[in-house]
Amino acid sequence: MGGKDDILTRSQIDDALSALPDWRYRLGGLVTVFKAPTAAGALELIAAVGRIAEEKNHHPDVDWRYNRVFVRFTSHDAGTEVTSRDVRAATAVSDAAAKTGATAEPALYRTVEFAIDTANPSEISGVWKAALGYRAGRYGDLVDPYGRGPGLWFQKTDTPNDNRIHVDVHQGKAESAHTLEKTAATGALMNHDHAPNWVVVTDAQGNRLCLCTEQGHEPDL
Structure with missing residues (x-):
């Protein structure tokens, strides 16, 4: 099965992740x-991921940083959503990682988006799409087709903030408490009105960022 008929709901994803402690939804x-014992071990894991991808005809985004390998599975033919194919592939990759002696560090996988306050997203989105070479995303946002740059989404509001652009940092809910504690210790203003979905952080000069979890701004499936 493939395509949109294979999309998992959030509750199905959460059920699948209960058996996949190495992975997070994002x-x-x-x-x-995955952290390998050595850089050579990381390359061995990347080769294993490549074999799995070819066998399953389901290819992830993979980023190598010395002895760490960052991996993201999504089903592009289903509108960049999670399907049962992603779950099966993630399971196989975790098994391969264990065989190479690699350990999972899912807390390291943070996803960054830029958000622009605007009363009319369609009036400005074309400029950013053309300049960045991005494509339309899932919910009116813009994404790098090669998965390298941060996402860009348009926060529709009739009362844009004076600082129209802010950064959203996405991290798993399970790991977010430590980040929130460290950020609060800097003296930044912390608005928890929407926690645990997101916490609005304002620095000493009025610049904003949001620390988001997987319960963030996207609608449930």
Whole structure:
């Protein structure tokens, strides 16, 4: 089965993740980081991921950083959503990682988006799409077709903030408490009105960012 008929609901994704402790849900994908004993071990794991991808005809985004391998599975043919194919592939990759002696560090996988306050997203989105070379995303946002740059989404509001652009940092809910504690210790203003979905952080000069979890701004499936 493939395509949109195979999309999992959030409750189905959460059920699947209960058996996949190495992985987290993030903006339409399953993500994790594996730490190998050595850089050579990381390359061995990447080769194993490549073999799995070819066998299953389901290819992830993979990023190599010395002895760490960042992996993201999503089903592009289903509109960049999570399907049962992603769950099966993630399971196989976790098994391969264990065989190479790699350990999972999913807390390291943070996803960054830029958000622009605007009363009319369609009036400005074309400029950003053309300049960045991005494509339309899942919910009116813009994404890098090669998965390298941060996402860009338009926060529709009739009362845009003076600082119209802010950063959203996405991290798993299970790991967010430590980040919130460290950020609060800097003296930043912390608005928890929407927690645990997101916490609005304002620095000493009025610049904003949001620390988001997988319960963030995207609608449930």
